[in-house]
Amino acid sequence: MVELAVSSSSLTYEYAPGVGAVDLDLAVPAGRIYGFLGPNGAGKSTAIRMLTSLVRPQRGSASVMGLDPWVDASRLHERLGVLVSDQPAPRHHTGASLLRLLAKLRRRPDVVPNGETLAERLGLNLEKRGHELSLGNRQKLGLVTALAHEPELVILDEPTNGLDPLLQREIGVLLRELTAQGRTVLLSSHSLHDVEALADHVGFIRDARLVEQLPLTELAERAVRRVLFRFDEPVDSAAFERVPGVEHVTVADDGEVAVQYRGPVAALLSRAGQLGATTIEAHPVELEETFLALYRGEASE
Amino acid sequence: MIALSLDLLRSRRTLVLGICAGILLVAVGYLALYPSFEKQLQTFADDLPDAYRALLGDIDLATPEGYIRSQVYSLIAPLLIAGASIAVGSGLARAERDQTLAVLAVTPLPRRSLAGAWWLSLMLVAGAAALTAIVGVMIGAPLAGADVSIGRIVAATLPLFAFGVLVGSVALLVSVLTGAPGSATGAGWLFIVASFVLNSVGELIDSASWLTSVSPWSWHGAGAPITDAFDGWAFLALVVGAALVGGLALWRFEHRNLHL
Incomplete structure (x- = not known):
């Protein structure tokens, strides 16, 4: 204790x-x-x-x-x-x-x-x-x-x-x-x-x-993280939205998918692999967003 | 607590020196002038209306001893001593308002000792002013041609000291209650003015003479022991009053929230 x-x-x-x-x-x-x-x-x-x-x-x-x-x-x-x-x-x-x-x-x-x-x-x-x-x-x-x-x-x-x-x-x-x-x-x-x-x-x-x-x-660990995947072909955002921890998905016409998630990344990487992601770009953890979310009174979970 | 009291005294040294210089100037300067207009004063005193004479506490202006009482003890010295005490008593609220109290409020010094340091400090200031009055009258009395013993001078000045402490304690109590230096200063001066008015009304109106006996202004005696007996009861009333008001301030400060 x-x-x-x-x-x-x-x-x-x-x-x-x-x-x-x-x-x-x-x-x-x-x-x-x-x-x-x-x-x-x-x-x-x-x-x-x-x-x-x-x-x-x-x-x-x-x-x-x-x-x-x-x-x-x-x-x-x-x-x-x-x-x-x-x-x-x-x-x-x-x-x-x-x-x-x-x-x-x-x-x-x-x-x-x-x-x-x-x-x-x-x-x-x-x-x-x-x-x-x-x-x-x-x-x-x-x-x-x-x-x-x-x-x-x-x-x-x-x-x-x-x-x-x-x-x-x-x-x-x-x-x-x-x-x-x-x-x-x-x-x-x-x-x-x-x-x-x-x-x-x-x-x-x-x-x-x-x-x-x-x-x-x-x-x-709780912070919102951002990952950018690139695919050769455009993908459906719904394919990522069902992954546990994913909070927001933005899909571009050029095959670029930006994902915001919390928690373990394994499931997300697995799904990206299944869909044939060609590159991955992980952004550093920004606690600021988490802080600001708490400041604004948004849910932290 | 004593270390803090001495520190507070040091922080108000300009005030203390100014007040002491003022008292010394009045005591020595005014009394030294007495022989040069003694006769005019005699005529003036003879022509005074009875009511006004009563207002002066039936002090005989035509004698050197009466002159000492009227010029030093009846107004200027009590006001200067009490004014100095008010300045120190309201200092606790000033320290709270400008937040310099913060560094002291988080030391192991208990709250009552913290307020007690201000209380002791105002006693020291009143004491220094009273001591100066004693020295001033000791120097000035022979210049005015008065034969007054040191014992009588001390006996006349002691109630002024107690009056100053009482008034300063009122300022300290309001400091503690409100944390507002303006209110504390105002309360101290209001106390002086109110007690002065009560005393005056009691002196002027026979049916209201009891007001004089309950007025703290009358308790300081306006230097009566210079010519008359020392009023132990009046002095005791000042001491007990100061102890009660100061004690209440210390007790209240212990329970007071400090929004520093």
């Missing part, structure tokens, strides 16, 4: 009917990167607020590293690192003075050297004050403050906002290092690319509800 760092049952906070996060049954495996994906306003941040003790659920329950986020907030925060969405930097603090304050509040002197190391890695100048930092540098400082106390679980709301592609890649490497040390990362994003690049597991939230939650590899 997979050990879960975060789990929830019917976790709900609704600002208005259908707005917020409703009946979330999350299962975030320990030691993995879980990507929480959904359009803006879908409920990702609301879910994160409940998991990080900022908001009390109206219904349901959550367990974060075995603790109730609302009841055991202080104990949880000792082991948790959090970056809220678009986290601003306090105006009167430099990065260095903020780290010193956090070291005192957490009673963890190592927060300062750890933070300095992270800042150097991310190219962040810790001597600048909060109001002098650009969006990207504020984001870097947020990441540094979220990670400097070496938390067991890191919850990051839109962590790559404002970061250039090189830094996004560096964040990916950093998060991989965390999971290699046995830590867990839950990150939210509206970016398909981010989640595909970083996460092992994904959860899709749309209109306040979790619509799907699965390993990324499984998602790839």
Whole structure:
């Protein structure tokens, strides 16, 4: 049985009917990167607020590293690192003075050297004050403050906002290092690319509800795939439509047949062989289509 | 919590320095001028209508001690001390609105300690302002020709400190309840104005004199211990009021959702 760092049952906070996060049954495996994906306003941040003790659920329950986020907030925060969405930097603090304050509040002197190391890695100048930092540098400082106390679980709301592609890649490497040390990362994003690049597991939230939650590899298996067959003679589309897994067939006059399918390809190849296909062209798996289908609320099965 | 309180104090150092400079300027500057218009003040005080004299709390403007009370303790110092406390008390809502609270709200510091840091910080600001008032009057009183002991100055200033903490606690409570800095600041000033009006109406209308006794403005005594006895009950009322309002703010913050 997979050990879960975060789990929830019917976790709900609704600002208005259908707005917020409703009946979330999350299962975030320990030691993995879980990507929480959904359009803006879908409920990702609301879910994160409940998991990080900022908001009390109206219904349901959550367990974060075995603790109730609302009841055991202080104990949880000792082991948790959090970056809220678009986290601003306090105006009167430099990065260095903020780290010193956090070291005192957490009673963890190592927060300062750890933070300095992270800042150097991310190219962040810790001597600048909060109001002098650009969006990207504020984001870097947020990441540094979220990670400097070496938390067991890191919850990051839109962590790559404002970061250039090189830094996004560096964040990916950093998060991989965390999971290699046995830590867990839950990150939210509206970016398909981010989640595909970083996460092992994904959860899709749309209109306040979790619509799907699965390993990324499984998602790839479910993805719509495209194959192009060429025949010497035109063929009837019905010959392919009856093949299990085939969803759509487009037949051209020149003997070209485009097939969209999900699942195992064996039956499809067998049928193409029987019909005398001369060439086959398989397109790479595009998770984007699957993501977008979930975004749009289309069936994933 | 203390580390955070000191940090908050550091973040408001310009405000604190400004308020302290203002109090020092009023205490030393105004009191140093007293000898030059002592006689005019005597005439002015004699001509004052009874109702207006009552509004001033029956302070005798013609004496140096009365002048100290009227110029420092009756209006300017309470307003400056309370104003500084309001600025800090509403700061919690400001930190929530601009989301800088986020980095603090996810530390192991319990919620009540987080709000408690703001509460302690407003006490420190009010304390710094009150201490400045004590120093200012100690310097200014001899310049005005008044012979006032340090004990009396401290006794006169202590209720102003407690009044400032009470008003700041009101701002903190509204900060916690609403998360809106404007509402918190407004509530603090409304509290001051309302208590001032209650006190004034009570002073002017005999049948409503009970309003004075329930007005927190009257509890700070306008520096009465400079010339009269220290009103321990009024001081206690300020302390208990501040403790109740501040305690309520801390309790409420523990149960508050933070939409950061």
